[in-house]
Amino acid sequence: MVRRPALRDRISAGILDTAASVLAERGDSASMADIAETAGVSRATLYRYFPSRDALLAGMAQAAMDDLDERIAGAELDGVPVREGIARLTRAFLAAGGRYAALIHIKLTEERKRGMLPESADERVAGPVRRLIERGVADGSLRADVPADVQFELFTALVERALRLVSGRRLGVEQASAAVVAVFLDGAGGAQRD
Amino acid sequence: MVRRPALRDRISAGILDTAASVLAERGDSASMADIAETAGVSRATLYRYFPSRDALLAGMAQAAMDDLDERIAGAELDGVPVREGIARLTRAFLAAGGRYAALIHIKLTEERKRGMLPESADERVAGPVRRLIERGVADGSLRADVPADVQFELFTALVERALRLVSGRRLGVEQASAAVVAVFLDGAGGAQRD
DNA sequence: TCTCAATGAGACATGTGTGTGTCAATCGAT
DNA sequence: ATCGATTGACACACACATGTCTCATTGAGA
Numbered sequence: 075m076v077r078r079p080a081l082r083d084r085i086s087a088g089i090l091d092t093a094a095s096v097l098a099e100r101g102d103s104a105s106m107a108d109i110a111e112t113a114g115v116s117r118a119t120l121y122r123y124f125p126s127r128d129a130l131l132a133g134m135a136q137a138a139m140d141d142l143d144e145r146i147a148g149a150e151l152d153g154v155p156v157r158e159g160i161a162r163l164t165r166a167f168l169a170a171g172g173r174y175a176a177l178i179h180i181k182l183t184e185e186r187k188r189g190m191l192p193e194s195a196d197e198r199v200a201g202p203v204r205r206l207i208e209r210g211v212a213d214g215s216l217r218a219d220v221p222a223d224v225q226f227e228l229f230t231a232l233v234e235r236a237l238r239l240v241s242g243r244r245l246g247v248e249q250a251s252a253a254v255v256a257v258f259l260d261g262a263g264g265a266q267r268d
Numbered sequence: 269m270v271r272r273p274a275l276r277d278r279i280s281a282g283i284l285d286t287a288a289s290v291l292a293e294r295g296d297s298a299s300m301a302d303i304a305e306t307a308g309v310s311r312a313t314l315y316r317y318f319p320s321r322d323a324l325l326a327g328m329a330q331a332a333m334d335d336l337d338e339r340i341a342g343a344e345l346d347g348v349p350v351r352e353g354i355a356r357l358t359r360a361f362l363a364a365g366g367r368y369a370a371l372i373h374i375k376l377t378e379e380r381k382r383g384m385l386p387e388s389a390d391e392r393v394a395g396p397v398r399r400l401i402e403r404g405v406a407d408g409s410l411r412a413d414v415p416a417d418v419q420f421e422l423f424t425a426l427v428e429r430a431l432r433l434v435s436g437r438r439l440g441v442e443q444a445s446a447a448v449v450a451v452f453l454d455g456a457g458g459a460q461r462d
Numbered sequence: 463t464c465t466c467a468a469t470g471a472g473a474c475a476t477g478t479g480t481g482t483g484t485c486a487a488t489c490g491a492t
Numbered sequence: 493a494t495c496g497a498t499t500g501a502c503a504c505a506c507a508c509a510t511g512t513c514t515c516a517t518t519g520a521g522a
Contacts, residue, residue, distance in 0.1 A: 078417065092445050100378070100380055101296070101376075102296055102297065102378050103377075105479055105480085106318050106479075106480070107480095116499070116500045116501070117501095118500065118501075118502090119499060119500075121481070122498085122499085125392065125481085126480080126481075127479090127481090136506095154475095157457060175473070177318055182295075184296050186293070186295050186297070195436070198367035207358060214458060215457065216457060216460065217455075217457070217458035218452055219450070220446075220447045220451065221447075224433070224443075224447050225451070225456050227430075227431070227433060228426055228447065228451050228456070229456070230427060231425045231428070231429030232422055232426065232428055235424075236421075236422070239418070239421060245418065249418075251420075252414075253418050253422065254416045254422070256411070256413070256414055257414065257452065258451065258455060258456055258457075259327070259423050259456060259457035260454075260455040260457055261452060261454040261455030261457075262404075262411055262414065262422070262423070262451045262452055263351060263410060263452075263453035264322075264409065264410055299508085299509055300509075300510070301510095309469080309470085310469065310471070311470090311471095312469075312471075312472090312512095313469060315510090315511070315512085316468085317467085317469065319511085320511075320512095321509090321510070322500080428499080444488080
């Protein structure tokens with residue numbers, strides 16, 4: 075009989091959170107021992123919660139996607155104008171912080187492992203972003219001379235870089251969001267605009 | 269007496285080139301054995317040319333920076349308008365392909381190792397970009413409400429993502445350059461412009 | 463043809479990360 | 493206070509990457 079399943083869940087969540095930040099910070103070179111130490115548990119205990127490194131990564135990905143899902147749902151993209159939707163998404167991702175960074179990291183290393191692009195379940199997160207951009211292209215609020223999938227890539231590139239700036243304490247979430255939204259929607263060129 | 273120093277240089281350059289693409293593709297997990305095999309030499313020979321992994325990475329960084337230096341010089345940024353300079357830089361980096369990607373990778377892993385930011389010699393490459401952006405902010409051709417260093421980060425983020433799209437055969441250098449320049453200078457928002 | 467530098471193949475030591483297992487200490491619930 | 497689940501501290505086997513070394517083979521130049 076398990077003594078306190080709630081406690082176990084809390085510890086598990088704590089480990090996942092720690093793992094996310096360690097992974098985002100030190101990259102793949104972070105070992106199970108590193109993660110265990112940072113999380114404040116022994117290596118043995120870490121393995122009791124997650125029987126393998128893959129299991130830990132899978133757990134992180136799952137938790138990150140659940141979290142992101144919730145944030146995206148909370149942004150209520152469906153009704154709003156595309157420009158407003160872009161702003162909400164940017165803030166949502168930057169506020170997610172380490173969890174989003176962890177997801178990116180896992181996705182990248184998986185892409186490298188498999189031949190290419192498992193086009194995996196992270197579409198749960200990417201899908202809404204893609205759809206918003208496609209809607210923008212369709213209704214004229216986003217430019218039509220750059221393909222929507224390319225705009226998606228460039229937008230996420232901006233968000234991910236901004237996330238690193240936030241993690242590195244170089245920018246606050248507010249400033250980073252504002253910069254990404256401003257540059258993505260209106261560009262860095264200032265001369266020909268208002 | 270060395271038989272053919274020229275041959276040795278050619279092989280060395282070939283190894284560096286192979287290493288750059290392997291590293292860019294498989295990340296840090298690429299081993300010396302992987303690189304040797306891809307380069308078509310034995311592991312022993314690889315170690316004869318580069319006595320350690322660090323030496324190989326240093327050689328790659330050196331070669332990449334030399335290459336990029338040349339491309340940047342060839343772009344003749346000093347006279348031209350900032351918008352034109354941005355376009356030339358974008359094309360230069362994307363045309364450099366794997367060499368630029370290798371440099372990014374090395375810079376990232378070094379950042380992780382050392383505490384943070386050795387603010388290293390890659391300023392040889394980043395410097396001209398920073399200066400161009402600062403000039404743009406100063407003369408009004410780039411917006412002033414986003415700090416120049418943030419604009420630098422966002423611009424390089426776009427270029428690096430575009431580079432991945434080019435490497436993955438999803439975009440040609442031309443299309444990728446055009447997309448980056450268009451989005452960075454004028455934004456993805458299409459409604460309020462021309 | 464002969465010579466010698468360069469190469470490939472492989473053994474080897476070392477370090478490190480993963481995953482398994484054991485055992486004593488601990489800590490909460492009864 | 494007692495019981496049992498949980499934990500931490502090891503020890504261990506295993507896989508793999510780095511770096512060094514030896515030795516036979518190859519191939520271009522004299």
